[in-house]
Amino acid sequence: MMPALGTGGVNPWLAAAMIAGVAITSTIGEVCTAAAMKSIGDLDEIRARSGLKGAIVAVLTCPMFFIGVGFLALAFFALLLALNHLSLSLAGPASASLTLVTNAIAAKIFLKENVDRRRWTAAILVCFGVYLLAH
């Protein structure tokens, strides 16, 4: 039997689990980071008011930022693991396109962002576009 394309002989379910692991940890990390940055405020304004040091202090004194970074670090190592077993053309676009959709859902639920028809359409177009780029 031919191995599944791009999985490099890895069980397709294990490949899907690796990609899902990247998407889930990445989504949690990005939502927490976005929440942290929104609570801090516009970094450009903070930098204009308090300098670069002030902007760095504002970010580093926000606990939610570290929760987000923790999950993004987990996502990073999950991606390293996936890249070690799967081809970049599969692992990169698959995790990126899945993350776009899960992020849109999470941003609407947890960040109360106005994910209108325009943003849903953009997320789905980009999701399919990233998938097609892998071919």
Next chain:
Amino acid sequence: MSHPKLKWSQYAILALVGVCAPLGDSFLARGMKQLPSISLDHPLALIAAVFHPWTAAGILMLICFFACYLTALSWADLTYVLPTTAFGYVIIALLGKFWLNEQISPYRWAGIILITIGVGFVSQGPSLTKKEAPENVEVQS
């Protein structure tokens, strides 16, 4: 609905977000492919992998990406910033075509067109959801 337009410096930050992420991923992939297969039984081998030159270069690019990404998230919604990051895949594909003379299949051209339309679509809308009382942190310098 009226909404504030982004400044050129803010578009430049979004462009850096888009370029640094796929370059970092490509460097990481090259580094990881040069290493022997890492098993889940030896997770510490992943830590050692970050000291490989290509992996380290990938991490540097991803640090640049992260600094720009945090800045973008401070003045734009997550669902506005994320589609624009995917535009980096288009830049990489076009660099491959015109710089490395790689062939781009019809599927890839379709992907490039879809991402471009998607990013153009989201960029025409408001970059930030208006909240009742935005919370600001006072910073002492």
